[in-house]
Amino acid sequence: MTYETLVVSQDASLATITLNRPDVMNAFSPHMLTELHGALERLESLSDVRCIVITGSGRGFCAGADLSVTKLDQDFEAFLITYYHPVIETIYHLKKPVIAAVNGVAAGAGMSLAMACDLRLVSSEAVFTTAFSRIGLTLDAGGSYFLAKLVGRARAFDLSYTSRKVSAEEALSMGLADYVFDAGSFDASVLTFVLKLANGPSKAFGFIKEQINAESGNSLAEHLKLEAKRQDEASKTSDFNEGVAAFLDKRTPDFKGD
Numbered sequence: 001m002t003y004e005t006l007v008v009s010q011d012a013s014l015a016t017i018t019l020n021r022p023d024v025m026n027a028f029s030p031h032m033l034t035e036l037h038g039a040l041e042r043l044e045s046l047s048d049v050r051c052i053v054i055t056g057s058g059r060g061f062c063a064g065a066d067l068s069v070t071k072l073d074q075d076f077e078a079f080l081i082t083y084y085h086p087v088i089e090t091i092y093h094l095k096k097p098v099i100a101a102v103n104g105v106a107a108g109a110g111m112s113l114a115m116a117c118d119l120r121l122v123s124s125e126a127v128f129t130t131a132f133s134r135i136g137l138t139l140d141a142g143g144s145y146f147l148a149k150l151v152g153r154a155r156a157f158d159l160s161y162t163s164r165k166v167s168a169e170e171a172l173s174m175g176l177a178d179y180v181f182d183a184g185s186f187d188a189s190v191l192t193f194v195l196k197l198a199n200g201p202s203k204a205f206g207f208i209k210e211q212i213n214a215e216s217g218n219s220l221a222e223h224l225k226l227e228a229k230r231q232d233e234a235s236k237t238s239d240f241n242e243g244v245a246a247f248l249d250k251r252t253p254d255f256k257g258d
């Protein structure tokens with residue numbers, strides 16, 4: 001499958017989506033958003049894909065909306081619902097780890113995309129900026145939903161009101177980044193990390209994602225019920241048997257994802 005605005009590759013159980021409009025720091029065009037949604041849905045449907053990485057080509061991760069093509073008089077509500085929401089909701093509900101490898105600047109809806117992912121592995125040279133308020137906009141594409149959860153309410157106000165640039169180290173200190181890897185060996189560090197997820201107990205990972213996402217909307221009683229149900233399902237997987245056998249044999253488990 002080929003794309004005009006993305007490079008999508010698969011190596012065994014690991015799939016990588018590279019946003020590929022480097023001249024504009026991988027800013028979103030409607031076409032790129034449509035392609036990104038299509039690629040995510042396709043990778044979701046492939047049972048041999050067990051982890052998805054989203055990254056950017058060139059020196060940026062994603063600079064948000066491509067301001068050279070954004071129509072200032074467009075119906076923004078309809079536009080966001082049509083092009084952005086399917087991407088963000090697919091990442092959020094996709095029952096596989098979806099990891100942002102933030103290789104460079106993440107701005108506006110590009111930062112929202114990174115925040116919608118399960119984890120952010122960040123290059124030491126990357127920078128985050130909400131950017132929206134600098135051009136008179138509010139947050140979108142899940143930006144305000146995820147930002148407040150990740151960094152807390154006061155920092156979310158700070159980063160959104162000021163649109164100031166946040167370095168990788170500061171992002172790490174406030175929970176916006178989960179790991180910072182040296183820019184010179186970023187790709188290799190990301191690969192080492194994500195291979196563990198791509199070769200992990202994939203059904204359990206899917207349940208973990210569902211449970212962590214459901215936590216804020218559930219009562220404790222509802223959540224305990226969900227955990228018990230999913231634990232029963234996890235206990236019936238081959239990977240559970242393999243995990244226990246490996247523990248007793250004092251060896252590394254060889255999870256197959258089923």
Ligand code: T3D
Nearest residue numbers: 023024025027063064065066067068070105107108109131
């Ligand atoms: O229509 C819709 O999609 C509605 C939804 C809107 C949601 C949004 O995302 S609104 C927010 C849009 N994004 C921004 O406002 C960010 C704008 N860009 C910047 O603030 C800066 O460029 C960056 C902080 C991202 C990077 O700064 P820097 O100094 O590292 O690079 P630069 O020189 O500014 O940019 C490099 C090139 O990328 C440059 O092109 P050139 O001069 O080399 O030909 C620049 O124009 C281009 N570029 C960067 N961001 C965008 C962009 N071109 C189009 N759209 C961009 N967002």
